[in-house]
Amino acid sequence: MKYTHIVFDVDGTLLDSEDAVLLSFQKMLFIIQGKMYPLEELRFSLGIPGEDALTRMKVEPLEDAFRMxxxxxxxxxxxxxxxxxxxxxxxxxxxxxxxxGIITSRTRDEYAAVVTAFGLDPYFEHILCAEDGHKPDPAPMLKYMELAGADQENVLYIGDSAYDCRCAHGAGVDFALALWGCRAPEGISPEYAMEKPEDVLSL
Incomplete structure (x- = not known):
């Protein structure tokens, strides 16, 4: 067996959270900036750290906007x-x-507030959040391997974005693209492209 460790992204990979992320982003921007952005204009925010999305939209103050x-x-x-x-x-x-394991761009507080309720946490030995490093930097994947005592060749990271792919490859880890949640597969170079979650079992 090549892969003894499988690490998952959360949004767009484990959870279908697109509507909640986009609608809350849209509402926050409307409250702060007074402009109602079409959801299509906000899809860039999926799969990247929230602070990056806020910076791109020139939202200030950043901390208040993130909380809202x-x-x-x-x-x-x-x-x-x-x-x-x-x-x-x-x-x-x-x-x-x-x-x-899990590597997500959500903060620990966001993870606890939104993700834990689904009861999936017991499956994962290590859950790394934004405080452990920001994708696409490989730092969170390197930290996972350190915590788990895993070698590069035995780890597979499954995610839905270019940020996830770059995080994996930067750490020397293979990447599988979750096409079931990926909106923009163009330009992403995974080792595997999976149509549905069950496809991982074939590995």
């Missing part, structure tokens, strides 16, 4: 759900002895 975005996301959280097949895939991987 998180609060508004809770209003739309009823639309967030695991992608079909994710819970059963995680269970099968766990039963097969695969060690799993």
């Amino acid at each position: 975005w998180g609060e508004y996301e809770k209003e739309f959280s009823c639309s967030i759900k695991p992608f079909k097949g994710i819970p059963s895939v995680l269970l099968q991987l766990k039963n097969n002895g695969i060690q799993m």
Whole structure:
């Protein structure tokens, strides 16, 4: 078995959170800037750190805007759900002895407020958030390997964005693109492109 460790991104990979992220971003921008942006103009924010998205939209003060975005996301959280097949895939991987982790651009507080409620945390031995390093920098993946005692060739990172791919490759780790959540696969160079979560089991 080549991969004994599989690491997942969260948004767009484990969870279908697109509507909640975009609608809360749109509302926050409207409150602060007084302009209602079309959702299509805000899709760039998917899969990148929130602070990067805020900086691109020239939102100030950054800290207040980030807090508001998180609060508004809770209003739309009823639309967030695991992608079909994710819970059963995680269970099968766990039963097969695969060690799993998470690397997400969410802060620990965001993760606890939005993600933990889905009950997936027990599958993961290490959960690394924005405080552990910002993708596309390889730092969070390097930290995962250090914590897990894993070698590069035995780790696979699954995500939905170019940031995820660059994080993996920067750490010398193979990358699988989650096409079920990826909106812009152009220009991403994964080792694997997966149509559905169950495809990971074939590896």
